[in-house]
Amino acid sequence: MGLISGTSVDAVEAVLCKIEGTGPSVTLKLLTHVSRPFPPEFIQRVLGPQDARSLCELNFELGERFAEAAQAVITRAGLRNGDVDVIGSHGQTMAHLPTSLSTTPSTLQLGEASVIAERLGIPVVSDFRTRDMAAGGQGAPLVPYFDWAVFRQPGAVRAFQNIGGIANVSVVGERLDDVLAFDTGPGNMVLDGLARRMTGGKLQCDLDGQLSRQGKPIPALLADLLTHPFFALPPPRSAGREGFGEALVSFLWEQSPDRPADLLATALAFTVEATARAYEAYVLPRFKSLEAVYVSGGGSRNPALMERFTARLGPVPVKPLDTLGFPEGAKEAACFALLAAEHLLGTPANVPSATGARRRVVLGKLTP
Structure with missing residues (x-):
């Protein structure tokens, strides 16, 4: 059995998975899946x-929250802690x-x-991104291995679009070496930040698209956003809060604080257009026929975003990941359960074509 205590910025997602075999088999x-909002x-x-003290405290507090979520999913499954072989925690x-952002490439997950290991008495594999970066990679995206291992279909090419805080795509065929994966750019991060400002913190996201639907995109502002230097980078590439976080949210808010709904509509259009342009530049020229684009992440639960993305990417079919029989809210957590299991077996689980690493490496660090 493998278990993951993973997190987005708004919740801990914990899943319990049964994993057998390794690599292609x-x-x-x-x-079981449990979600515990922050x-x-x-x-x-x-x-x-943040400063050193706040990071130090957050590191341990997050560990406690992850441990609680992990215990909750084990209990919900009716199992004992001793039934679980390993916990994978992305942090x-x-x-x-x-x-692209530093002369000393680095990453930090808390x-x-x-x-977690002390509270549950189960070994923990964590810190998955650092070994790939040490091998010359971007440390992201890491989900392509999961997409290939779990969702590949003989004779088909499938795209898996995650729209979380950052958006990323994995294009998966039968061979791992042929996988194309990279961060497409902003996901919900800008939308979420604007939603918090527009509602004074009452909403943490553009819930059901209700805020962005109240406004209209501001053309000049959207055009300016699409000149962001990240979009000039070819894959492999990865993005984060540094490029699409609170600094960008503050910039947008300062442009038109009296038009919050229009700002949210602009942010939604920004995510859709950036994602679609990434397909046009890097995916569709290489893969002439996609079976479909399967969408997961918080963005897949925003009907306004999904309607715009489906229309923009047509005639390529766009479908929720759930149509493959896998709940989208559990996907990223299950990914790190798989990576933890592969760590125990010594199986490399990065995808150099996605991250740019010099070679395949075993991901994560084991805390017994």
Whole structure:
């Protein structure tokens, strides 16, 4: 059995999976899924300015929250902690600095693995991104291995579009070496930040698209956003809060604070257009026929975003990941359960064609 305590900035997602085999023969069955939202004040602490003391405290507090979620999903499954072989914990990304942003490529995820291991008495694999970066990669995206292992279909080419805080795509055929994957750019990060400002913190996101539907995109502002230097980078590439976080949200808010709904509509159009242009530049010229684009992440639950993205990418079919029988909210958590299981077996699980690493490496660090 493998278990993951993973996190976005707004919740901990924990899943329990049964994993058998390794590499091309690996199989994964999702058994249970638990989602535990963070309180709004805790989200603000994570997103707020940090110093060494606050990072130190957050590291251990996140570890406690992850441990609680992991225990909850084991209990819900009716199992004992001793039935679980390993916990995989991605942690909360506080900084991600690939070569495009720093002369010292580096990444930082918090959520102390020792706390999780001590509370549950189960080995923990964590810190998955650092080994890929040490091998010359971007440390992201890491989900392509999961997409290939779990969702590949003989004779078909499928695209898996995640729209989380950052948006990324994996294009998967039968061979791992042929996988194309990269961050397409902004996902919900800008939308979420504007939604918090527009509602005074009452909403943490553009819930059901209700805020962005109230406005219209501001053409000149959208055109300016699409000149962001990230979009000039070819794959492999990765993005983060540094490029599409609170600094960009503040910039947008300053442009038209009296037009918050229009700003949200602009942010939604920004995500859709940036994602579609990434397909036009890098995916569709290489893969002439996609079976479909399967969407997961919080953006897949925003009907306004999905309607715009489906129309913009047509005639390529766009479908929710759930149509493959896998709940989209559990996907990223299940990914790190798989990566933890592969760590125990010594199986490399990065995809150099996606991250730019010099070679395939075993991901993560083990806390017994």
